[in-house]
Amino acid sequence: MNQWVIALPFITVALLISLGLYTILFKRNLIKMIMGLAIIQNGVNLFLVSLAYREGYAAPIWTSAPGEDMVLPTSHALTLTSIVIGLATTALMLSFVIMLKKHKGSVDSFKNRRCRE
Amino acid sequence: MSMDLVSASPAFVLGIPLLFAFLTPLANRVSKDLRDAMFVIGLLLTALFVGIMAYEVYTSGSWIYVFGSEESRPTQTASYFRIMFAADGFSALASITMVITALGAGLYSFAYMEGNTGMEKFYTLFFLTLAGVMGMVLTADLFNLFVWFEVTSIASCGLVAFQNYKVKSVEAALKYMFISVLGGLFFLVSIGLLYGEYGVLNFFLLADALTGGMIDKVALSIIIVVFAMKASSVPMHMWAPDVYAESPGSVTPFIAITSLGSLFVLTRIIFTLFRYSFGVAAVGHLLIILGLLSMFVGISMALKQSDVKRLIAYLSVSQIGYMLMAIGVAFATLDSADYSSFGAMALEGGLFHMINDGVYKALLFLSAASVVYATGIGDLNKLGGLAHKMPYTTMFFLLGGLSIAGVPPLSGFSSKLLIYQSVYLYHPILAIIALVVSIITFALIGKIFYSAFLGPDQGLTRGEVPRSMLVAMGILTVVVILFSLFPNYVVAEIVVPAVEGLGVVA
Numbered sequence: 049m050n051q052w053v054i055a056l057p058f059i060t061v062a063l064l065i066s067l068g069l070y071t072i073l074f075k076r077n078l079i080k081m082i083m084g085l086a087i088i089q090n091g092v093n094l095f096l097v098s099l100a101y102r103e104g105y106a107a108p109i110w111t112s113a114p115g116e117d118m119v120l121p122t123s124h125a126l127t128l129t130s131i132v133i134g135l136a137t138t139a140l141m142l143s144f145v146i147m148l149k150k151h152k153g154s155v156d157s158f159k160n161r162r163c164r165e
Numbered sequence: 166m167s168m169d170l171v172s173a174s175p176a177f178v179l180g181i182p183l184l185f186a187f188l189t190p191l192a193n194r195v196s197k198d199l200r201d202a203m204f205v206i207g208l209l210l211t212a213l214f215v216g217i218m219a220y221e222v223y224t225s226g227s228w229i230y231v232f233g234s235e236e237s238r239p240t241q242t243a244s245y246f247r248i249m250f251a252a253d254g255f256s257a258l259a260s261i262t263m264v265i266t267a268l269g270a271g272l273y274s275f276a277y278m279e280g281n282t283g284m285e286k287f288y289t290l291f292f293l294t295l296a297g298v299m300g301m302v303l304t305a306d307l308f309n310l311f312v313w314f315e316v317t318s319i320a321s322c323g324l325v326a327f328q329n330y331k332v333k334s335v336e337a338a339l340k341y342m343f344i345s346v347l348g349g350l351f352f353l354v355s356i357g358l359l360y361g362e363y364g365v366l367n368f369f370l371l372a373d374a375l376t377g378g379m380i381d382k383v384a385l386s387i388i389i390v391v392f393a394m395k396a397s398s399v400p401m402h403m404w405a406p407d408v409y410a411e412s413p414g415s416v417t418p419f420i421a422i423t424s425l426g427s428l429f430v431l432t433r434i435i436f437t438l439f440r441y442s443f444g445v446a447a448v449g450h451l452l453i454i455l456g457l458l459s460m461f462v463g464i465s466m467a468l469k470q471s472d473v474k475r476l477i478a479y480l481s482v483s484q485i486g487y488m489l490m491a492i493g494v495a496f497a498t499l500d501s502a503d504y505s506s507f508g509a510m511a512l513e514g515g516l517f518h519m520i521n522d523g524v525y526k527a528l529l530f531l532s533a534a535s536v537v538y539a540t541g542i543g544d545l546n547k548l549g550g551l552a553h554k555m556p557y558t559t560m561f562f563l564l565g566g567l568s569i570a571g572v573p574p575l576s577g578f579s580s581k582l583l584i585y586q587s588v589y590l591y592h593p594i595l596a597i598i599a600l601v602v603s604i605i606t607f608a609l610i611g612k613i614f615y616s617a618f619l620g621p622d623q624g625l626t627r628g629e630v631p632r633s634m635l636v637a638m639g640i641l642t643v644v645v646i647l648f649s650l651f652p653n654y655v656v657a658e659i660v661v662p663a664v665e666g667l668g669v670v671a
Contacts, residue, residue, distance in 0.1 A: 085347065129308075144342065151332040152332065
């Protein structure tokens with residue numbers, strides 16, 4: 049039972065990342081593709097957070113540590129950084145899509161292929 | 166100058182561009198001239214601190230800069246928490262390459278981007294990209310590397326799409342961004358795998374801790390794919406031609422520099438981390454295959470291009486192949502006696518080619534941008550006779566072009582000669598393919614030169630490009646000529662310390 053509880057976040061991670069990759073590979077709408085990227089991103093964030101967990105260990109606060117083993121400290125910092133960066137990248141990509149929509153009137157990735165011509 | 170300033174120079178190399186990124190919009194509130202002056206001052210200050218750092222490395226050896234710590238050598242506890250920058254010969258070589266190109270591209274931007282509004286934002290993005298690539302090559306920590314990787318991606322995509330009225334630029338930027346973000350996410354997964362397994366992210370601690378198990382192999386394979394993709398190696402090169410061809414002309418060398426920066430990072434990770442976890446032969450052969458593919462596919466695709474910037478973009482993809490191949494040969498021979506007989510020479514050739522490639526490719530991209538700037542045409546079938554009105558640009562293009570083709574006695578020849586000699590001893594077929602690709606490169610440079618610059622004057626342009634653009638290209642030309650005149654000096658003073666900085670002793 050306990051094994052299952054610990055494995056559950058990782059199963060969710062695998063599901064989220066596969067769902068995101070599916071969306072990116074099989075959807076033609078650029079906004080949906082960016083949503084797929086955001087789903088992968090959340091999967092990765094969940095992965096980092098669940099990775100840090102060690103059963104029965106203390107929170108990693110250096111000054112008030114009761115002298116016992118602590119969970120991995122850097123993962124949370126990494127996740128916060130990743131969330132912030134994710135916001136920036138998603139916003140920037142969506143603004144690119146808005147510009148493309150204004151120019152071409154379409155958010156279909158098959159119709160935005162000017163560079164290939 | 167106090168000793169502290171010298172030992173903190175790696176932090177200034179990063180901090181100056183970051184500071185000026187946000188000072189230029191403020192200066193814009195006062196006046197446009199102040200803003201432009203700030204831009205030049207920021208670039209020159211960055212160059213100054215790169216110079217200080219490099220001088221210190223070459224005279225008194227490398228050191229590790231620990232952020233927020235008094236000691237120059239980190240204690241064991243500090244290594245787990247603090248961010249560290251490695252100031253060694255390798256980061257010196259990489260940051261010198263970056264800063265020379267940034268100076269060229271920056272000065273060129275003044276006249277080239279004239280008429281665009283919101284130039285303070287351009288300068289902000291420019292400085293952020295510079296800070297990002299500097300952070301990427303200086304850092305000795307995977308977490309920190311991820312942050313600079315993303316800073317570089319976001320800022321450079323902003324630069325690519327800066328002229329957002331050009332739909333192709335926006336499209337190229339979206340493509341680049343999409344691939345960079347996906348790469349960054351998988352890089353994060355591999356960081357997580359390594360951190361969960363060993364609890365450290367520092368390169369040096371990780372190198373000691375790696376055991377070569379399955380998780381290491383998965384994580385390091387992801388890292389190699391991500392950075393080879395950012396370095397525009399075939400088969401992950403599809404973004405490169407679009408981005409190089411559609412970005413504003415003065416930005417293109419800078420984007421090329423971010424992919425070169427990724428190659429620097431890949432080299433450092435391979436030599437510090439992979440060495441102790443994988444068999445050297447497997448990684449070495451993978452790099453050689455990637456290198457051969459890049460050279461061959463890059464040059465074949467270049468053959469059918471008629472747009473001048475797109476053609477040079479494919480040439481740049483094929484040049485990345487030379488460096489990957491040289492690094493691969495050096496790595497494959499690392500644990501055997503072959504390393505001292507020719508592996509070290511391959512590594513020197515590869516690193517020397519990186520610094521040469523950064524400079525002459527910038528010159529080539531800028532002279533191509535000058536052609537487009539002066540005529541408004543990028544199609545080689547419609548260009549012609551520009552040498553009559555644009556003698557300086559013609560000269561700059563010829564110098565950059567002959568250097569990329571590896572024609573003696575130019576700088577590209579010196580580094581390619583080292584690569585040919587060493588990879589020939591590993592396997593003759595590698596050197597033969599490299600030579601053939603060089604010859605085709607020469608033919609393609611001849612094609613551009615013949616169709617754009619030679620022939621009767623067709624009246625496509627009224628005259629030479631503005632003087633500041635000529636000065637920017639002139640700076641790069643002087644560097645190419647210096648590297649061509651004193652290759653032995655450059656190898657002994659810059660490239661050999663870089664090889665030592667990678668922790669490889671012949």
